[in-house]
Amino acid sequence: MKPPSRVVLATNNPKKLAELRRVVESAELDVEVLGLSDLPRYPEPEETERTFQGNAMIKAREAARQTGEFAVADDSGLEVDELNGMPGVRSSRWAGPMGDDEENNELLLAQLHGVPADRRKARFHCALALVAPDGEELAWHGIMEGRIADAPRGENGFGYDPLFIPDRESRTTAQMTPEEKDTISHRGKAVRAFVAWLGGNR
Numbered sequence: 579m580k581p582p583s584r585v586v587l588a589t590n591n592p593k594k595l596a597e598l599r600r601v602v603e604s605a606e607l608d609v610e611v612l613g614l615s616d617l618p619r620y621p622e623p624e625e626t627e628r629t630f631q632g633n634a635m636i637k638a639r640e641a642a643r644q645t646g647e648f649a650v651a652d653d654s655g656l657e658v659d660e661l662n663g664m665p666g667v668r669s670s671r672w673a674g675p676m677g678d679d680e681e682n683n684e685l686l687l688a689q690l691h692g693v694p695a696d697r698r699k700a701r702f703h704c705a706l707a708l709v710a711p712d713g714e715e716l717a718w719h720g721i722m723e724g725r726i727a728d729a730p731r732g733e734n735g736f737g738y739d740p741l742f743i744p745d746r747e748s749r750t751t752a753q754m755t756p757e758e759k760d761t762i763s764h765r766g767k768a769v770r771a772f773v774a775w776l777g778g779n780r
Contacts, residue, residue, distance in 0.1 A: 579714045581776045584610040586617065588641035588651035593736060597760060598650070601769050607777050612647070620644040625667070630654060631717050633667060634707035642709040650772065654704035654765055656738050658726060660690060660697050669737070683730055683741055690726055698726040702742065702764040706772050716775070720767030735759060 587598050595613040602609050623640045625633040633653035641649035655669030665672040665686070673681035690698060702722045709715050723745045730740035732752025739752035744762055751759050760766040 579708075579710055579716060581609075582648040582710075583608065584612065584647060585708075586612045586614070586641055586645050586647045586649045588614060588637045588649050590614050591736075594652070594765070597756070597765065598769055600756075600760065601766070601773050602776075605773050605777050607773065609776055614641070617645055617647075625653065628667060630667060630703055630705035631707065631719070634705045634717065635709070635715065638707040638709040638715075639713075642711055642713075646711050648711065649709050650706065651709075652704055652706045652765060652768065654702060654768075656686075656700055656702055656742070658686070658690070658698075658700040660693055660699075679737055683738060686726065686738065686741065687729070695725065695728075700724060700726050700742065702738075704764040704768040706765075706768040708772065718768045718771040718775070720764040720769075720771065722762060722764040722767070 587595055589595060590613070595611070599611050602611055623636050625636055627633045627636060630653040634651045637651035637653070638649045641651060653667065655666050657663045657666055671677065673685045701724065704720045706718045707715065708717070724743050724747070727741050727743050727750055731750045732740050734754060734756065735752045740750055742751050743749065744751060751763065
């Protein structure tokens, strides 16, 4: 697959779009990054797979089909060892389909109530999928190891960031600047691998 000069990031999340644009710009690549808000709306597909890569592919395939553009999509989530790898692909819906970030965090803390620090190991896992208009597919992965805090801390980020303390850190990812988080995050690693492919194959 030849790297494209324009890609659509299949998300309505402005923070994810800003992150990909930051990494592309810092790599000094002449690649235009569009979000779904830049294009005609279409019904978003259901994420029915049991893996992050499977769900990322569902979103990227539909975006490529609907727009005729090279489409990138990610799926990511939190895997907590004490919960046998859950919430996993259900991370964004852990407190139910109508639950928000705060409710997801409250439920996770309740499920880990009384669990000692040495058993709160967790990781964020991201799969990033690229689908070409002709159907060709590629994928990249990124993982950030860490542990779950006993209370939320910090105002930055989103999702489980106020509860996640990366390895070799005392701060949660919500206490980091976006640039600090980008350098170590699961999504940052996957995005940088994708951007390295964009730049290294021209």
